[in-house]
Amino acid sequence: MEPLSMGVLVAGLIAGLGTASWAALKGWQGWLELKRLELSQGCNAPPPPVSSGRIELADLRERVRKLEAIAAGIDL
Template sequence: MEPLTISILAGGIFAGLSAASVAALKGWQGWLELRRFELTHAAGDRMLPPAGNRIEVADLRERVRKLEAIAAGIDL
């Protein structure tokens, strides 16, 4: 083989490996960003109950308020 052919072949292999490495690094960074997103939103979900539960809690508070008014003899 000629030295020029070997150099071109080595350069092509090096360029291919470089491109594959960059693609793998971008994929890894994307996966890490996805995990960060999932973890931050999971923490946010733990802070607030689901909307259905919040509605139920609001309904229970309204019932308690009405019962307290009845017990105090106040007409609503």
């Protein structure tokens, strides 16, 4: 390869690496800003798990049904 071709290739690689690094840095800064906003608004509590809440609610309903049956004098 000619020295000029090699120089152009290396310069292109360095420019591409610089552009990719700059884009990654901007993305990282945006993500950090998003997390700062979430923390300042108090949104750091995780949402309750949906499936375990439904199971617990169904269990409580079953217990209430059994207690009502016992209070009414009905054998299950």
